Amino acid sequence: MKVVIHRGAAQIGGSCVEVESQGASLLLDLGAPLDSSEDRKCGQGDLPPSLQERFQSGVLDLKGVLVSHAHQDHYGLVGRLPLDVPALCGPIAARVMELAGALWGGGESPRDWSTFVPYEPFDLPPFKVTPYLVDHSVIDAYAFLVEADGRAALYSGDFRAHGRKEGLFRRLESISHPDVLLLEGTLVGPRSKDRHPSERELESALAECLGETPGLVLVSTGSTNLDRIVSLYKAARGCGRTFVLDLYTALLLDRIEGHPRLPKTFWAGIRVAFSKPLMDCFRKAGLAAALEKFRPRGIKWPQIAAWPEQHVLLIKPSMLATAKKYLQAALPQATWVYSLWPGYLDRAGGIQRMKTYLGAQGCRIVQMHTSGHVRLADMKHLLERVQPKVLIPIHTAHPAQFAAHFSRVLSLADGQPYVVP
Numbered sequence: 041m042k043v044v045i046h047r048g049a050a051q052i053g054g055s056c057v058e059v060e061s062q063g064a065s066l067l068l069d070l071g072a073p074l075d076s077s078e079d080r081k082c083g084q085g086d087l088p089p090s091l092q093e094r095f096q097s098g099v100l101d102l103k104g105v106l107v108s109h110a111h112q113d114h115y116g117l118v119g120r121l122p123l124d125v126p127a128l129c130g131p132i133a134a135r136v137m138e139l140a141g142a143l144w145g146g147g148e149s150p151r152d153w154s155t156f157v158p159y160e161p162f163d164l165p166p167f168k169v170t171p172y173l174v175d176h177s178v179i180d181a182y183a184f185l186v187e188a189d190g191r192a193a194l195y196s197g198d199f200r201a202h203g204r205k206e207g208l209f210r211r212l213e214s215i216s217h218p219d220v221l222l223l224e225g226t227l228v229g230p231r232s233k234d235r236h237p238s239e240r241e242l243e244s245a246l247a248e249c250l251g252e253t254p255g256l257v258l259v260s261t262g263s264t265n266l267d268r269i270v271s272l273y274k275a276a277r278g279c280g281r282t283f284v285l286d287l288y289t290a291l292l293l294d295r296i297e298g299h300p301r302l303p304k305t306f307w308a309g310i311r312v313a314f315s316k317p318l319m320d321c322f323r324k325a326g327l328a329a330a331l332e333k334f335r336p337r338g339i340k341w342p343q344i345a346a347w348p349e350q351h352v353l354l355i356k357p358s359m360l361a362t363a364k365k366y367l368q369a370a371l372p373q374a375t376w377v378y379s380l381w382p383g384y385l386d387r388a389g390g391i392q393r394m395k396t397y398l399g400a401q402g403c404r405i406v407q408m409h410t411s412g413h414v415r416l417a418d419m420k421h422l423l424e425r426v427q428p429k430v431l432i433p434i435h436t437a438h439p440a441q442f443a444a445h446f447s448r449v450l451s452l453a454d455g456q457p458y459v460v461p
């Protein structure tokens with residue numbers, strides 16, 4: 041067995057790993073680099089140079105691409121693969137990527153997805169793959185155990201132990217002595233010293249924040265971060281407020297089946313705010329029927345403005361113009377809860393425009409977020425249990441720092457193969 045990180049050995053985002061055995065290959069993720077994922081549509085951007093070379097050599101016998109989760113930095117370039125290469129992912133991740141493709145990707149999903157079942161091994165000869173469900177800041181994320189030639193490689197994808205689903209981490213810990221562990225290290229480096237509260241601690245802090253705000257609470261978070269959406273729903277209901285969804289979040293919740301604890305638009309205490317830019321996206325994507333479905337659960341913006349203290353509103357940058365029109369008078373008494381990666385606040389773009397406008401109106405701005413990535417202490421726990429023969433850093437800006445914390449570290453460069461002995 042041979043392992044190559046085509047991209048991600050020394051950067052966060054754009055992850056792509058090739059596992060090769062007996063002349064056949066599997067790709068684990070094929071993401072867009074993070075600096076491009078905000079601006080480019082799915083399927084655009086360059087393949088990693090070493091992977092491009094493999095294609096050009098004509099010897100690449102690709103049995104499939106496995107996508108760990110529905111973040112662009114893990115699937116954004118899958119649309120660049122030939123259509124006869126099977127693309128596999130989790131069943132809900134497929135839904136999320138199809139909807140994202142329909143709404144923001146010009147109406148097309150990058151691929152028809154085949155889906156696997158969590159923990160059920162499947163064969164893509166000569167490989168045997170077991171997908172391990174993990175907790176991350178998007179629903180339906182996986183680590184992959186790939187076996188071939190009597191060797192085993194475990195690829196962590198993006199994951200964490202401080203989410204609500206601690207049991208998933210225990211199952212990952214039960215994997216014993218793989219020959220290789222490719223472990224994400226987003227928080228290795230300066231960010232390892234930050235405090236990363238658990239999702240439950242965050243839920244309590246959100247409830248407190250909602251309780252002490254005299255007026256409207258606006259919240260910006262990732263729609264696909266459904267654990268966070270559940271935290272917000274619970275916090276809103278706990279203080280008697282109506283939870284108002286944006287259209288995209290409403291659509292995701294509507295389309296994800298088999299999760300009875302996920303809020304639905306028809307539940308008590310939930311309404312949907314319509315905004316023109318998102319309605320236009322829905323119509324362009326052929327999702328006009330969904331608009332009609334949500335119409336009875338719609339809330340009029342003047343109603344939010346009249347009773348701001350009764351609402352928690354999910355807000356996206358595209359809704360800012362509507363908010364300016366209807367909610368301006370409510371903003372001095374309002375709180376904007378920013379629950380995304382803090383870096384976006386300092387980048388030119390919609391989030392920064394929201395921050396500037398809301399701040400100028402006297403709206404209180406509160407950052408409440410926790411990382412979707414594994415903390416250093418939890419990495420140590422995992423490694424004590426799993427005991428891989430070789431640990432290869434990935435999805436990290438600081439691969440050289442792994443050796444200061446862990447043993448048996450092998451730092452690869454992008455494109456550098458490692459032959460598993």
Ligand SMILES: [Zn+2]
Nearest residue numbers: 053111113198
């Ligand atoms: Zn990632």
Ligand SMILES: [Zn+2]
Nearest residue numbers: 109111176198
């Ligand atoms: Zn991710």
